[in-house]
Amino acid sequence: MKSLFVTLLILGGAFLAYDYFGAPPGKKLVFKSLNVPVKPKVVQAKPAKEEEEKPVVKEAMPEPPKPAVVEAPKPVEPAPTKPAAPATTASSGPKFEPIENLTGNWLKIPQTAFPREVKLLQDTMFKMSVGASKVAAGGKAFAIGSEGGTIILAPTATSPARGQLPIDATDLKEQLNASYEKWKIVRAEELKAIAAKKALNASSAPVEAAPSSSEADAAGKPVRDSKGAFPLLVASMHRGQVTEIKPENVLDWNDPQPVMIQGRSGWAVKLTANVKTIFGLQPVEAQALVLNGKVTGWFYTGSGEEVP
Incomplete structure (x- = not known):
């Protein structure tokens, strides 16, 4: 216990x-x-915010475009200058028209282009009064004339046998084109020499005398002589004012027609004359302009070019 x-x-x-x-x-x-009263913990409430702060997110702004870097253009080297092609025309003479114009589009080839040897591009029959013969394509024959685009052929220069082919069945076009190109170069040199001579004569020529009554009337209009020619224009030819047209090559004189020249009343006298071409002397139309009884110039009526 x-x-x-x-x-x-x-x-x-x-x-x-x-x-x-x-x-x-x-x-x-x-x-x-001994029990100490425990003070209640006072928890201070955080002040309420009207709105919960949200993190500010900065909106990404697009960057300004960077200026484009423009490279300075590189200097361009000049292309080498090509030598000028030789002139085939002369300012003092007629312009060289296409050969198609001179041949009527190959339908009116001047007879002065014949005879000439050509190459046949197809078989050709040559007929005679007794019998016929054939020359195969690739052979040669003589072109002696043309009729509306058809070439008249002979097997030899003296043979009476005759054959026919379209112009395109021979090399005639090719031959005439080649000849024309060569002729233009030679002709251009001739015209250049003529122009230089005329310029020299003009610088040293004496003052032209007033026309006589046999050359022009009181109004300055050219008058004809007993042969139908115009002495005023013939004298101009003899002085070398024009060399392409010669008195003996004039085929026809037209009557003077009133025209305005340099703003004044004058006269134009048209004529037809044979002048030099690739096919020899061929007829062309030209005119002389007359002012105050003096010839001021010669011009082709078709092209308007000055007659050399």
């Missing part, structure tokens, strides 16, 4: 010691005076 009491005493002492020393304030059962 004594031991039980001791045990209880020990347990009571231990409880009191724990209650005094170990129990946290506010939990003591025996020594309640």
